[in-house]
Amino acid sequence: MNTKSSLPIYKPAEQYQPNSKLSAQPSDMSLRASSIHNDNARNIFIETYGCQMNVSDSELMTGILTQAGHRTVSDIDDADVILLNTCAIRENAETKVINRLKHLNHRKRREGNLIIGVCGCMAQHLRDKLLDAAPYVDIVMGPDAYRNLPMALNAVVSGDPFLGLQLNKAEDYADISPIRKEGVRAWLTIQRGCDKMCTFCIVPFVRGRERSIPQKILKSDVERLVDEGFKEIVLLGQTVNSYNDGNHDFGELLWSIADVEGIERVRFTSPHPADATDSMIDAMENCPKVCKQLHLPLQSGSTQVLERMRRTYTAEEYRELVYKLRERIPEIALSTDVIVGFCGETDEDFTETYMLMEEIRFDSAFMFKYSDREGTLANKMLDDDVPEKEKGRRLSEIISLQERISTDINQSKIGTAVPVLVEGNSKRDSEQYHGKSDTFKTTVFPKDKANIGDIVNVEIHSASAHTLIGQIAE
Ligand code: SAH
Ligand code: F3S
Numbered sequence: 372m373n374t375k376s377s378l379p380i381y382k383p384a385e386q387y388q389p390n391s392k393l394s395a396q397p398s399d400m401s402l403r404a405s406s407i408h409n410d411n412a413r414n415i416f417i418e419t420y421g422c423q424m425n426v427s428d429s430e431l432m433t434g435i436l437t438q439a440g441h442r443t444v445s446d447i448d449d450a451d452v453i454l455l456n457t458c459a460i461r462e463n464a465e466t467k468v469i470n471r472l473k474h475l476n477h478r479k480r481r482e483g484n485l486i487i488g489v490c491g492c493m494a495q496h497l498r499d500k501l502l503d504a505a506p507y508v509d510i511v512m513g514p515d516a517y518r519n520l521p522m523a524l525n526a527v528v529s530g531d532p533f534l535g536l537q538l539n540k541a542e543d544y545a546d547i548s549p550i551r552k553e554g555v556r557a558w559l560t561i562q563r564g565c566d567k568m569c570t571f572c573i574v575p576f577v578r579g580r581e582r583s584i585p586q587k588i589l590k591s592d593v594e595r596l597v598d599e600g601f602k603e604i605v606l607l608g609q610t611v612n613s614y615n616d617g618n619h620d621f622g623e624l625l626w627s628i629a630d631v632e633g634i635e636r637v638r639f640t641s642p643h644p645a646d647a648t649d650s651m652i653d654a655m656e657n658c659p660k661v662c663k664q665l666h667l668p669l670q671s672g673s674t675q676v677l678e679r680m681r682r683t684y685t686a687e688e689y690r691e692l693v694y695k696l697r698e699r700i701p702e703i704a705l706s707t708d709v710i711v712g713f714c715g716e717t718d719e720d721f722t723e724t725y726m727l728m729e730e731i732r733f734d735s736a737f738m739f740k741y742s743d744r745e746g747t748l749a750n751k752m753l754d755d756d757v758p759e760k761e762k763g764r765r766l767s768e769i770i771s772l773q774e775r776i777s778t779d780i781n782q783s784k785i786g787t788a789v790p791v792l793v794e795g796n797s798k799r800d801s802e803q804y805h806g807k808s809d810t811f812k813t814t815v816f817p818k819d820k821a822n823i824g825d826i827v828n829v830e831i832h833s834a835s836a837h838t839l840i841g842q843i844a845e
Contacts, residue, residue: 406440407439414441414443416443416447417432417454420457420468420491421460425457427607428456431544432456434550439521441521443550453475454487455487455489460492462742462744463742469505472507475487487507488508488523489501491514492578493577494511495536498511509527512533514563515537515578516535542582555601555823560584561608562609564581566610569670569680570752581613583614586618586619589624590631597633600824601634602636603792604634606628606639609641611639621639622649635826638811641666641668644669644682644688645683647696652695655699655700656700662811663700664811665696665706666706669707670682672724676715679714705733707728708738711769714753714757715756724769736769738773774836778836781835781839782834785832786832787831788844789812789828789839793827803816813839819843827844829842
């Protein structure tokens with residue numbers, strides 16, 4: 372139905388005309404205050420898939436749309452625009468969205484005027500091919516084009532699908548205030564894109580080159596987040612610790628964010644092992660507000676596989692980094708990401724991964740079967756030669772190993788007290804609260820006299836692989 376040549380492709384830098392009224396300076400960026408009246412205001416529902424960076428981007432999209440006078444709604448049935456903010460990291464993430472789109476198309480056929488947009492990494496990955504798979508989609512928009520969302524909504528009224536697919540190294544959205552749900556923990560994007568080019572990974576292709584947001588802007592963002600009631604900040608970036616705004620490195624940024632009055636805790640995700648500098652470790656060791664918890668993606672315990680993945684460290688270097696971190700910060704909690712069944716991974720390679728996980732004993736891990744992604748270096752240069760069944764077998768092996776280790780580590784906390792930031796009612800029992808410990812473990816306990824936003828000491832009396840259970844210490 373739609374051909375590539377007939378589609379308008381908008382370029383953010385060319386098309387976006389900052390309106391002096393709207394593009395407020397960081398110090399006075401209140402989007403709610405500066406949103407304009409819009410006669411074509413729409414009710415927009417944003418459905419988010421994938422990682423925390425996408426959740427953060429959905430908050431950014433909400434900011435942009437609200438600024439333009441639109442409303443975001445929390446009930447999809449109230450929406451006349453549905454935007455899916457998507458993930459491209461593994462094939463099943465994309466399959467899920469295609470199935471979701473088919474379902475939404477039934478509603479579109481029924482209602483006629485429903486607008487459907489696909490935003491984010493999968494939009495950037497599949498580009499106009501997405502319109503072949505789902506020709507009823509009205510907007511296809513990559514992560515650097517969100518400023519054009521209001522324009523896209525106007526454009527589709529005229530019947531043309533809208534493609535916003537330019538990657539733009541200059542786009543950091545530093546002047547836009549995301550709109551977040553109320554809570555105690557705010558996620559703050561400090562860096563966009565990735566320059567690392569791991570051979571298995573689609574991120575550099577769909578999110579473009581790395582760029583860091585100036586520390587001064589981030590600091591004023593955090594001051595505003597304190598005013599909004601947030602107590603904990605999680606700094607976000609694809610290789611968050613390679614942050615450098617030209618004047619400050621990541622360690623300096625940690626100190627400066629922790630220095631904001633009213634902030635109780637600072638964390639970050641995900642660092643790259645090769646960028647774990649002394650400046651970062653020093654801030655983790657010596658700055659009391661920086662949580663002693665680190666998500667440090669390993670990917671494989673075999674140096675040969677790490678080389679093919681272009682991770683830029685060996686298994687030995689990773690191990691040494693872990694020893695150094697534990698020496699400097701003995702109570703540190705470590706988690707990781709592991710991929711099994713990468714191109715050419717032998718039984719011996721896999722055993723090395725298994726044994727390294729057994730040796731390091733991570734508090735928790737995200738574990739994945741390798742998924743070949745079109746456009747990546749591995750897809751072009753290497754053979755996806757580990758049979759699916761074997762990938763599955765290796766995955767179950769490390770999952771059971773990790774469950775045992777996580778259970779052991781969590782049960783070793785029984786009888787101790789851990790500081791927990793109270794987040795809200797426990798899902799299962801409204802008489803109980805849940806929150807995260809300083810080591811980012813979900814903790815559940817009776818409410819007692821605590822309030823949401825307090826940090827309380829919880830004495831642990833039982834634990835599973837994923838949860839600590841206890842009561843507030845006297
Ligand atoms: N540096 C980023 C990585 C994003 S991807 C961050 O941690 O924020 C998250 C994880 O997905 C990666 O660490 C990796 O373990 C996994 N992953 C990435 N590409 C993959 C692929 N093609 N197949 C399977 N897992 C993959
Ligand atoms: Fe992907 Fe490697 Fe960057 S995993 S996000 S290319 S550090």
